[in-house]
Amino acid sequence: MNLASNVRPETPSDYPRITQIHKLAFNRPNEADLIDLIRQSNRYIPGLTLVAEIDEMIVGHIVYSEINLVNQETISVLGLAPLAVHPEFQNRGIGSQLVQVSLTLAKIRQYPLIIVLGDPKFYAKFGFQPSVDYQIHSPFPVPEEYFMVKVFNDKIQHQGNIIYPQAFSQV
Numbered sequence: 001m002n003l004a005s006n007v008r009p010e011t012p013s014d015y016p017r018i019t020q021i022h023k024l025a026f027n028r029p030n031e032a033d034l035i036d037l038i039r040q041s042n043r044y045i046p047g048l049t050l051v052a053e054i055d056e057m058i059v060g061h062i063v064y065s066e067i068n069l070v071n072q073e074t075i076s077v078l079g080l081a082p083l084a085v086h087p088e089f090q091n092r093g094i095g096s097q098l099v100q101v102s103l104t105l106a107k108i109r110q111y112p113l114i115i116v117l118g119d120p121k122f123y124a125k126f127g128f129q130p131s132v133d134y135q136i137h138s139p140f141p142v143p144e145e146y147f148m149v150k151v152f153n154d155k156i157q158h159q160g161n162i163i164y165p166q167a168f169s170q171v
């Protein structure tokens, strides 16, 4: 295990390296393009969009933006996407480190919950559960267990449909 020595919010001078990491990790440009669109939108949360560094070299990146949970009223919740670790630095705990640090920061900011579309094998260990368990419904036709929610306060009920900003359907 060789964890990142530093996790901090991204800054504009980090953008080229971040683009490179997402293109390499996903083997396509879509996620890097999505990040550009998120940054240009009013749903971008710079303080929660973090880089992981080893010896001042960025090796991983996690993005958060505000998405809508729609029921009788619409509330802003967090959407986690995308997350990537440079292929040469995967499977040594850096992705988990980015998730853990960001969860702490998200909780401090008092967001009620986080939505992620991802592999339950990776996200369940951080307390993410299928969103259908909370009657929160995905806009995507994906298997139920892949659309997950991390609820910070189980005593407060949040139900409804998740609506992503337009950026997510543009890439």
Ligand SMILES: CC(C)(COP(=O)(O)OP(=O)(O)OC[C@H]1O[C@@H](n2cnc3c(N)ncnc32)[C@H](O)[C@@H]1OP(=O)(O)O)[C@@H](O)C(=O)NCCC(=O)NCCS
Binding pocket: 025, 026, 082, 083, 084, 085, 086, 089, 090, 091, 092, 093, 094, 095, 096, 097, 117, 118, 119, 121, 122
């Ligand atoms: C997914 C990813 C961010 C994980 O980061 P990481 O630093 O490699 O992860 P960690 O070392 O903290 O954790 C590794 C664990 O995640 C699992 N894992 C790694 N990549 C995974 C993937 N794409 N899907 C599901 N699980 C994955 C490993 O099997 C390992 O499981 P274990 O702890 O039970 O052995 C990274 O592998 C990556 O960038 N993958 C390509 C991009 C991607 O698929 N991102 C999707 C995130 S929704």
